[in-house]
Amino acid sequence: MTSAIKGPVVIVGGGHNGLVCASYLAMAGRQVQILEARDTIGGGASTTSFAPGYSVSGLAHILHSLNPKVCKDLKLSSAGVSRGAAIDTIALDKGGQHLTLRANAVSGDGLSQSDIDAYTDFKEEFRRYARALEPLLMNKPPRLKDMDRKDKFTLAKLGWSLRFGLGASSMREFLRVGGINIYDVLNEVFDSPLLKGVIAVDAVMGNHMGPRTPTTVLTYLNRLWGESHCPQSIPPGGMGQVTKALAEVAGKAGVSIRTGTKVAQILVEEGRATGVQLESGERIDAGLVISNADAKTTFLDLVGAPQLDAMFAKRIHTTRTEGNVAKLHLAMSALPGIDGLSTEQLGQRLLIAPDMRYVEHAFNHAKYGEYSQQPVLEITIPSIADPSLAPAGHHVMSISASFAPYSLRAGWDKHHTVFADLIIALIEEYAPGFSAGIVARELLTPVDIETQYNITGGHWHHGEMTIDQSFMMRPVHGTAQYDTPISGLFLCGAAAHPGGGVTGVPGHNAAKRILAMGGGL
Amino acid sequence: MGSQPRQQAGEHDFRQVLQPSPFHARVEEHNLVKNWMSWNGYQTARTYDTLASEYFAIRSSCSVMDMTPMEKYRITGPDALKFLNRLVTRDISGLKPNRVTYVVWCNDDGKVLDDGTIFHLNSGEYRLCSQHHQLDWLLISSLGMDVTIEEETHEVAAISVQGPTACSVLVAAGFTDLSELKPFSISHTLLNGFEVMISRTGYTGDLGYELWVDPGNALALWDAVFGVAQRGLYDVRAIGLGALEMVRIEAGFIMPGDDFNTAEVTVRAGHDRSPFEVGLGWLVNFDKPHFTGKQALLREKNQPIKRRLVKLSVEGNKAPADSFLYDSKKGRRIGTVKVHTWSPILKANLATADIEYRNGVAPAQIWAEIYYQKELEWQATWAQCTVSTEPFWSHPRRLTTPPERY
């Protein structure tokens, strides 16, 4: 397997991770072609027009975890990518006692001094835990059996960074909270229900989890790791601008990109990937095939279970990939008015999650195949900072709504409108009269996301970020180090370690892995 | 069927721990010593009378064994062949309708889950027989394929008719045109108005047939075969699993789960076995489309073999039960005996054993340390063992068509 993997490289999917991976490989001298099914590159990180004159970020709308090493290696800032100004998180309160959360400080009328102090300490301590995990996140996850030297090094670095990076008492505390739920941890630390509610959102968003779900501390740390080196922002021009810049970098490095090109099959001969077949019937030969698509798409649809060992195929089949977040896009003739918020504040990240019970209740519905009657909302109005997204004086609102299970018992067909109405009615409670200004809307349920973005289950992370589907088990063991049972076939997207979000890390790690396996020759 | 109530397997009283087979009424009559055992949950005779008489029925006249408990699966649908070929290590794409083949299948690591036979019944319809319950694995293996898998263990009754006079007995029982049936072939015929499927297959290394019927016709089939003996034409004897064990060791057939640990029930690493390690390397075909375990087996093939299941003839007549094996008398331990039998017809002490190979090479000598009792006193002795690469017993009769008539 370590022998040189020669011949042109084909990357299935032009999501941001495919673009990152492609750039690294092209910069190492490989001939790389990206085949993207959609008419635009970017996948979940793109900008779409959902009504004439109105554009928003299609799925991901807040940049909070873009990896600095990736930015530096690919010289993204000189490629003209603008992240936009750093934004706060504002926790909405119906009574107008909103909270403003920054990386290290929280403020708000209703807050006690002890909560304000505790927030600073809490964020500092938890960011330290998150950073201690960095050796694990920026490398291929070590295999526990048959480790290679790099695996041992990663584990040693991890041990070092946990033990000495944290110190004995922090280490003890880290081991204590690592496996428990965010609900218990936040109750220990804070008093304000609203403060606890919005922090809990960061631990559960995108996953089939409520605050009381075990290991939500780990998902929270994953989010914090991103935040620790990437202040959250709303990129001007939408998330598509970021991937457009990535595509330019890739193009300059020699990567060729074909959009509107859906791969129907990954061709395998004698256990080795030899190319792809497009939906059009066209065949493209390759020495190396890298998939940015999720694991079920890659293995079950494109490779096909019969080409794989039975148990491996079964493991892929049983991974949990049902998405839980819907996206609502609103075109508005005017800005909503929220009591106590200035226009500038309206342009921040707005959260509706009044307390942890609210979040847990919202999740309860998802457990039984229902959408939340009172969903958790993450709202942005990107047109405040970037008026070009809407006609003059008009605005666009982009909302991620949890929880909206992929397998809705009653079926999404009948409930599409009802759920969108329910979200709007909820916002109306905070912004009375705002709905009168809505001129167009688009709701993407996880089912819509699946069909429009080619992501199985429409899942935020291409698969749950639970401990059994993380690290050396992501997406499943047997393909957790970016290589797969099919030689010459690799994974480079969110399905692989360390998971989803606009980070570029899976793409980076996959490229490093491929080059380390001799693929750079 | 007449007055006989239909013995529906699978519908027996739950208080009955063991399930009666559709042949049970007759099996019970023939079973003089009431020596029962469980085979896949069925009440099965270990011996009917004496081991010797049953053994010699197989080797010198005609034996009948109730093999209903054998696990049976019906595989149908557009991808039936594709499914089976991805399941097993052998290339079965050339298996014609009305033909049978012996196969083995592995998990992802190339370790044996079970062995069995595939019957190509009609064009595109197959029956898979296995030693152990395999439904889970078959369903797992069916992911992404348009195939229907139905367990039919309880829906098909079967007897195995084996021995030199098997053909003569069946002809006398009313089966016509049996003589042209080749080894591993299937024929469908009518007996007294009911359908019988006959395959020229078996587990004895001699001439023999397996007869498959609807459970409702089981007793009628039994009576037709034993009617031959009642009419004084040929000796026909019911045999149990005890005698079968003797002849299958003679014939060099292996029994997953007895001769080696199957992968499904292996917990500790290194205690499962690959086809190469159990002497079934000849069933592994790397030139066919992907099958489960292929990559692992390719890797293993390029390494020196670490151990093998071997056929041993052991000097003397002391039973090498569970014996440790050494590379010389009192030398280094290199393996253990898994199963053994005294072969009355060969006058030989036979065993199947798991032996370590060093750098891919078989040990130059194998010695068994045998513990045996003499008038209730334990004694120990050493016996040299010789590896046989051929089955100890394989009579030309097994393959001759038409079979000799007696």
Ligand SMILES: Cc1cc2nc3c(=O)[nH]c(=O)nc-3n(C[C@H](O)[C@H](O)[C@H](O)COP(=O)(O)OP(=O)(O)OC[C@H]3O[C@@H](n4cnc5c(N)ncnc54)[C@H](O)[C@@H]3O)c2cc1C
């Ligand atoms: C509702 C929602 C909101 C989100 N909000 C945020 C957020 O605010 N911030 C954040 O950081 N993350 C967010 N995410 C997560 C983020 O969008 C994803 O994790 C990320 O985009 C994954 O990137 P990727 O490159 O790995 O995969 P993708 O972006 O999914 O790219 C994969 C690409 O492969 C293509 N493809 C698939 N199959 C084929 C085929 N057969 N042939 C050709 N091409 C194919 C797809 O079309 C797609 O373009 C959100 C996700 C969802 C669902």
